Amino acid sequence: MATVDECRKALHDLAAKLAANAEARGKLDLDRTLACRVTDLDTAFHGRIAGGLLLDITDGDDPKAKIALIAASDDLLALVNGRLDVTRAIASRQITIKANPFDLLKLRKLL
Known part of the structure; x- marks a missing residue:
C-alpha cells in the first residue's frame, strides 16, 4: 500500500x-x-481541471466535485505512472470515475 x-x-x-x-x-x-478519493488510505485530494491542466491540488475531499476519481493507492500510482491502462482499470473496476458522459469523453484525451 502506498x-x-x-x-x-x-x-x-x-x-x-x-x-x-x-x-x-x-x-x-x-x-x-x-x-480524487483514495479508498485504502481513507483520504482524498481535490483540484480543478482547466484547459487540459490539473490545477490547485490540495488535501481533502470536495463532495461537490463534478468529476470523482476513486481508486486504491497502489492503483492510483500505477495509473499515473503508466503501468495501468485507464480503460482496463475502469472495466475491471480497479478504479471508478464518476462524471457525466460528455466529460468522460473529454477526459479520455487527457489520460
Missing part, C-alpha cells in the same frame, strides 16, 4: 505531465472540479 505522501506526489506528477503535454494535445474545453 502512502498519502506518495499519492499526493503522484497527483502533482500527473499535473506536471499534463502541463508538459498541453501544447501537443491542443486546448481542451473542460473546466471542472476534481476529487
